[in-house]
Amino acid sequence: MSVPAPFRLGILGSGKGSNFVAIADALAAGQIPAAVALVVSDVPDAGILAAAQARGFPARHIPPGRFRTKLDEEAEASFLAALQEAQVDLVVLAGFMRILKGDFLRHFEGRVVNIHPSLLPSFPGLAAWKQALDYGVKVTGCTVHLVDQGIDTGPILAQRAVPVRDDDTPATLHERIQVAERELYPAVIGALARGELRVRGRGAAGFQG
Numbered sequence: 001m002s003v004p005a006p007f008r009l010g011i012l013g014s015g016k017g018s019n020f021v022a023i024a025d026a027l028a029a030g031q032i033p034a035a036v037a038l039v040v041s042d043v044p045d046a047g048i049l050a051a052a053q054a055r056g057f058p059a060r061h062i063p064p065g066r067f068r069t070k071l072d073e074e075a076e077a078s079f080l081a082a083l084q085e086a087q088v089d090l091v092v093l094a095g096f097m098r099i100l101k102g103d104f105l106r107h108f109e110g111r112v113v114n115i116h117p118s119l120l121p122s123f124p125g126l127a128a129w130k131q132a133l134d135y136g137v138k139v140t141g142c143t144v145h146l147v148d149q150g151i152d153t154g155p156i157l158a159q160r161a162v163p164v165r166d167d168d169t170p171a172t173l174h175e176r177i178q179v180a181e182r183e184l185y186p187a188v189i190g191a192l193a194r195g196e197l198r199v200r201g202r203g204a205a206g207f208q209g
């Protein structure tokens with residue numbers, strides 16, 4: 001009897017990697033039936049690369065090219081080739097701060113997930129926790145969504161609400177949102193790996209979070 005191949009995750013990040021660590025811990029605890037095939041960063045000294053190496057996962061820096069907010073064509077081709085070579089089933093953006101487009105999204109259509117630190121469609125883009133604080137909302141949170149050609153516009157898979165406190169600073173609010181992220185993201189990736197999530201139009205069903 002043949003053993004089914006594991007569901008392979010390719011993780012992209014630009015920062016300290018706390019979402020990645022939460023995912024790795026959930027994998028180690030047997031809560032996500034998947035394997036980390038590759039971790040890639042556009043930032044050479046990103047914490048996410050050190051965290052991946054410390055856990056023995058393949059980890060690579062790939063230079064992003066000449067733009068600030070996206071990958072240039074050559075870099076995008078290198079990211080795509082690395083993930084294809086690693087036979088990745090699902091691309092997990094864990095604090096990856098560049099826009100993906102073109103061939104990359106065509107190849108991985110419907111198979112790229114992102115976590116965003118607000119309740120989308122409110123506050124897309126950068127420093128979403130600060131946007132929420134500046135606007136004065138009383139509740140914000142985090143959203144896991146599929147990535148499409150827009151910025152933080154793809155179908156929503158799951159959300160978690162986080163209260164905004166009167167004495168919050170951008171740092172305290174972001175930290176509280178990140179606590180929610182570290183619970184929500186591994187749970188959604190587990191549901192995806194088990195094939196429990198069904199995307200219907202703009203939303204998804206099947207996540208019991």
Ligand code: GAR
Nearest residue numbers: 015016017018019094095115116117
């Ligand atoms: C997370 O809060 C994530 O939601 C945010 O970057 C942080 C990465 O933290 N992502 C975005 O803003 C994407 N637009 P981490 O490196 O500790 O996981």
